Amino acid sequence: MKKILSIISILIISFILVSCTQKKTRLDPPTNLRIENKVLYWDIVNQATKYEIYINNEMYAVETNYFNISFLGEGEYEIRVKALASDYIASYLSSPIYYTNVIDLTVPSNVKIIDKDLVWDYIKHATSYTVLINGQTYNTDRNVFDLSFLETNKFYDISVRANYHDKSSEYSTAIKYNTFYNTYKKLIVAFNRNSSEDLVIDLEESLTIESIQNQVDVVVDDEYYQVNGESLIFSSSYLINFDYGLYKYVLYTDKGIILLEIKITDNRNPYMISNNNVVFNNEDLVFEFELYGGFIETITISEGDEITENDYKIEGSKLIINSEFIESIFAKSNQRLSIVFNYQLRNDDKIVIGQIIVSRE
16 A cells, blocks of 8 residues: 555656646747837747737737738727747737827829729728819719719819828829810811911801810910801911911810811912022032922923933922933033923912023033
């Protein structure tokens, strides 16, 4: 019996000794809690493999010694951290830090229109957005807004702001938008630069013109035109500044888009400015013309000789005859004293024919 009791005592003592050697150690609580740029940091706890963050009693688990808190809404928060590791007793909660989060809403960016939808980049923390259209406001909880309800044939200035409960960002820079979807008609007219009269264009009906843009999308100042009944009148002082040619405009009206083409012309006959009787001095011969928007149509040579496009060039209102070609003609005969060139000028339906006489030096 005594032997049995001795064995039992030994086993009890051994169990106590083993239990003492296997007692777990408690981890130290995290220290030096701090917040920088909406990220919570604390000093690493020796042996800790993970941490629990308690924010107003809501728990979040991480394996690093930092935690991004930018998701928090506006308000005041108490924050504590606990260290954990297997084979260790979790630490006590750290001393608290107190954090007041203020939401700073950014101005919506990348505002644009895609297929009649106004879209912009998502704003973090925004609970709604306000769309401002020509002074009228509309609220939405998404970063997209359908514009298909807008009245057609109108111009609109549109901007957006972000809202968080009772606070709002500034409005974005306004973008331009219009609902002129259809071409209503096309008009082609001519303006004579030799006339001092304004250009009167028959619109064939009374229209409200919202804006006029030229072919490079520049808005024409309304001081240069007026609408009188069924007529659009362009000031001659505006059109006289343009060179000869075709100029395209887009008229935005209450009936839709009108495509307007104005051809700047001149009813005067083109003529040759340079002397048409010259002496060849072994250099290219240059002759200048006043074409009034017309062009040099043909160049020929008399007495059976031929001239090709390789023998001359036309640069705007100038005709340049190559010296090599003239030399080749004179080289055919020492008796030849001159070469006669014929030219034809055209300006719309007006044709002018003339001659150039080139004499041997």
